[in-house]
Amino acid sequence: MHSSKPLQREQGGNSSTGTMGQVNIGNYYAGLDIGSTMSKVVILGEGTEYRLIKPTGPEHRKLANLVMEEALGSLGMDFEAVTYIVATGYGRVNVPFADKQVTEITCHAKGLACLLPGVKTVIDIGGQDSKAIRLENGKVVDFAMNDKCAAGSGRFLEIIADTLGVPLERMGELSLQANRPASIGNTCTVFAQQEVISHLAAGESIPNLIAGIHQAVATRIHAMVSKLKIEREVAITGGGAKNQGLVKALEAKLGFAVLIPQEPLITGALGAALIAREMWQHAAQQGHALTRKPRRLSEATLF
Numbered sequence: 509m510h511s512s513k514p515l516q517r518e519q520g521g522n523s524s525t526g527t528m529g530q531v532n533i534g535n536y537y538a539g540l541d542i543g544s545t546m547s548k549v550v551i552l553g554e555g556t557e558y559r560l561i562k563p564t565g566p567e568h569r570k571l572a573n574l575v576m577e578e579a580l581g582s583l584g585m586d587f588e589a590v591t592y593i594v595a596t597g598y599g600r601v602n603v604p605f606a607d608k609q610v611t612e613i614t615c616h617a618k619g620l621a622c623l624l625p626g627v628k629t630v631i632d633i634g635g636q637d638s639k640a641i642r643l644e645n646g647k648v649v650d651f652a653m654n655d656k657c658a659a660g661s662g663r664f665l666e667i668i669a670d671t672l673g674v675p676l677e678r679m680g681e682l683s684l685q686a687n688r689p690a691s692i693g694n695t696c697t698v699f700a701q702q703e704v705i706s707h708l709a710a711g712e713s714i715p716n717l718i719a720g721i722h723q724a725v726a727t728r729i730h731a732m733v734s735k736l737k738i739e740r741e742v743a744i745t746g747g748g749a750k751n752q753g754l755v756k757a758l759e760a761k762l763g764f765a766v767l768i769p770q771e772p773l774i775t776g777a778l779g780a781a782l783i784a785r786e787m788w789q790h791a792a793q794q795g796h797a798l799t800r801k802p803r804r805l806s807e808a809t810l811f
Contacts, residue, residue, distance in 0.1 A: 535591045537788065538579075539780025540606065541615065542572050542599030545635030545662060546747065548777035549579045551590070552785055558583060559774050564599070572603040573805040580805075587803040592788040594780040598636065607801050610783055612776055613641055613651050619779030620743055621646030623769045628739035631729060631758070631766075632775070633748025635662040640733040652735045654728070662747045664697055665754070668721050671701050672714055683718040683753030690720030700724065719753060726757035743767040745775045 536553035543564060551558040560579045572595070580587055587605075595606035596615040603609075612632075620630050621643060630641040638661055642650040654661070662676075669676040683689075690712050692703055700721070707717055742762060748754050749772035759765055769775060791798045 536585065536589055537781050537785040538576070538590050538593045539615070539777040539782070539784060540572060540576065540593065540595045540600075540603055541597040541612075541774075541776035541780060542575075542595065542603060543635055543776075544598045546773055547572065547575045547597075547599075548774050549575055550774060550777040550781040551579060551583065551585075552781045557778075559771065559777075561771075561773055571807055572599065573605065573807050576605070577805050587805060590803070592784040592798060592800065594784040594787075596776050596780045604806065605801050605804060607798065608784070608787065610780060613639065613648055615776045615779035615783065616745060617641055617643055617646070617648045617779065618782050619775040619777070620745060620769070622778065622782060623775070624741070624743050624767055627741045627743040627767060629733065629736065629742040631733055631742065631744045633662065633729065633744065633746040633754070635666075635747060637661055638729055638732065638746075638748070640729075640736055642736045642739065650736050652732050654732050664700075664725065665721070665748075665751070667697055667701060668704060668718075671704055672708075672717065674714065674718070677750075679718050679722075680750070680752035680754060682715050683722050684756070685715040686713070686719035688716055689723055690716045692717075692720040692724040719757075722751070722753045722757040723760075725754060726761050729758060730761040738762070740764065741767055743769065745769060745772045747773060 536551050539550045541548040545564055547562050547564045549560040558579065560575065560582070562575055562578070593606045594608045594610050594615075595603035596610050596612050600606070600609045616630060616632055620627055625646065628643050630643065632639045632641070637654055639651060639653040641648055665679060666676050669679055674682060690707050692700060704717055704721070744755060744758065744766050749768045755766065755768070788798055
């Protein structure tokens with residue numbers, strides 16, 4: 509997926525975006541978010557925001573260069589035109605051409621504060637982990653993470669989808685057809701899988717099972733978020749934000765509706781690009797330039 513439009517604040521909801529035409533070379537700032545399942549690039553410059561989202565693939569640690577190369581090719585841009593580059597995410601240490609590495613927490617907060625400036629609590633549901641971030645005036649004041657167990661992550665839902673023989677992207681839609689969500693007592697992946705299989709054997713419907721799984725995941729995520737002081741407005745980002753059944757289950761736990769960015773996968777990469785621009789411009793105001801890595805698109809050789 510790729511799109512381009514002037515950078516703007518959002519009001520929540522989901523919509524598709526258009527494609528980009530030719531871009532004049534100038535000062536551009538790039539953010540790369542190399543996640544466990546998806547890799548994202550945002551390039552900012554001269555009122556333009558360009559976005560690229562691609563599956564990470566099994567060799568993501570080596571091939572961040574291919575994602576950047578595709579983004580540059582779509583823009584018709586020479587790599588030297590990219591003034592400063594910040595990498596974030598699961599694979600940020602394996603982006604050899606990044607000028608700076610910044611944590612996911614900081615980048616998600618920066619991106620979300622730009623898109624939805626009224627948000628005070630962010631719930632990010634990624635492929636391998638989930639995290640909660642509390643913001644004040646767009647700054648991180650506290651956070652909590654679940655990165656030790658698949659439960660509460662996209663990977664957990666992917667495994668259950670495979671068990672049920674349902675495409676992952678249809679999980680949300682199917683769960684809304686449930687008339688009585690199944691009771692799923694385990695959030696440990698192995699035991700939850702066995703529980704789902706037992707329910708199937710007993711004749712439980714797939715929509716009821718999926719709704720039950722969403723409730724179990726929402727319960728675990730809510731317990732993590734509750735470690736912070738939950739303040740409204742609350743936004744959900746990451747792949748989990750695209751699962752309407754999971755969002756509904758989380759809203760039921762929270763007791764109120766949440767906001768969703770127009771493209772919830774891009775928040776970290778946008779934050780990284782914004783940080784890249786801020787760092788470069790701040791240095792320029794101080795009368796010096798930041799050191800840049802050589803602009804060579806080669807795969808990482810160190811892990």
